[in-house]
Amino acid sequence: MVFTNGWDNKMSKLKLIILLGVLLNISITYAGHINIDGISTISGTTLNEIEVIQIKSKDGTVLYEANKNGNNTLASVLVEAVKNGIDLRNAYLPKINLSHQSIENSILEYTNLRQANLSESNFNNSNLSGSDLTLVKAKRAVMTNSNMLAIRAVKANLAYVDFTGSDLSDSVLANGNMKYTIFSGTNLVNVDFRSSDLTGAKFSNSNLERTDFRGANLLGVEFSTKQISEAILDKADWFCRKSLKCMKK
Structure with a gap:
C-alpha cells in the first residue's frame, strides 16, 4: 500500500x-x-x-x-x-514536573503526586491532606502554613523544605531525605520519620507528641526537654549531635 x-x-x-x-x-x-x-x-x-x-x-x-x-x-x-x-482534589498527577512553580493557595487534597518533581516550588497556604508524595523530589520547596494531614511521602527528597506553620499530623515520612528541613511551629503529632535522614533539621516550637524517630539520623538536631519526653526516639542516631564537624551540607 x-x-x-x-x-x-x-x-x-x-x-x-x-x-x-x-x-x-x-x-x-x-x-x-x-x-x-x-x-x-x-x-x-x-x-x-x-x-x-x-x-x-x-x-x-x-x-x-x-x-x-x-x-x-x-x-x-x-x-x-x-x-x-479550581478545586483539584483527587487529581491524578504522578511524575508531573512542577519545579520552580508558584502553586500557592491550591486545593490538592488526596492528589496522586508520586515521583513528581516539586523542587523549589511554592505551595504556601495549600491543602494537600491525604495526598501521595511517595518518591517526590521537592528539595527547597516552600510548604509553609499548609494543611498536609496524613500525607504519604515515603522515600521522598524533602531536603531544605520549609514546613513552617504547617500541619503534617498522622503523615508517613519514612526513609526520606530531610536534611536541614525546617519544621518550626509545625504540627508533627503521630508522624512517622522512621529511618529518615534529618541531619540539621529544625524543630523549634513543633509538636512532637507520639512522633516516631526510630532509626532516624538526628545529627545536629536539638529538641526541648518536653519534645524529647513526648517523641519516640528508640534507636535514633544521636552521634555527634552537637558537633558542627558532623553537619555536612
Whole structure:
C-alpha cells in the first residue's frame, strides 16, 4: 500500500501524542479530521494545531481542561487552574514536573503526586491532606502554613523544605531525605520519620507528641526537654549531635 501526503509522519505524531497522554494520564484530543480514502490520503488540520490538556482524577473525572496553545504544558495548565481557584482534589498527577512553580493557595487534597518533581516550588497556604508524595523530589520547596494531614511521602527528597506553620499530623515520612528541613511551629503529632535522614533539621516550637524517630539520623538536631519526653526516639542516631564537624551540607 502506498501512503501519500505525509501519512507516515502524521501517524507517528499521533502515536506520540497518544503515548504522552497515556504516560501522564491526561487526555490529549486531536480535534481535526483524519479521513482515509481508497488510496490512504489524509485531510484536515495538522496534529499539533488543536489539542486539549485535561487534569483528571483517578476515576477519569475531568477536573480542569485547557487548549494546548503555544508552550502550554500540564504544569502550566495546573498553575492556571490553581490561579482560577479550581478545586483539584483527587487529581491524578504522578511524575508531573512542577519545579520552580508558584502553586500557592491550591486545593490538592488526596492528589496522586508520586515521583513528581516539586523542587523549589511554592505551595504556601495549600491543602494537600491525604495526598501521595511517595518518591517526590521537592528539595527547597516552600510548604509553609499548609494543611498536609496524613500525607504519604515515603522515600521522598524533602531536603531544605520549609514546613513552617504547617500541619503534617498522622503523615508517613519514612526513609526520606530531610536534611536541614525546617519544621518550626509545625504540627508533627503521630508522624512517622522512621529511618529518615534529618541531619540539621529544625524543630523549634513543633509538636512532637507520639512522633516516631526510630532509626532516624538526628545529627545536629536539638529538641526541648518536653519534645524529647513526648517523641519516640528508640534507636535514633544521636552521634555527634552537637558537633558542627558532623553537619555536612
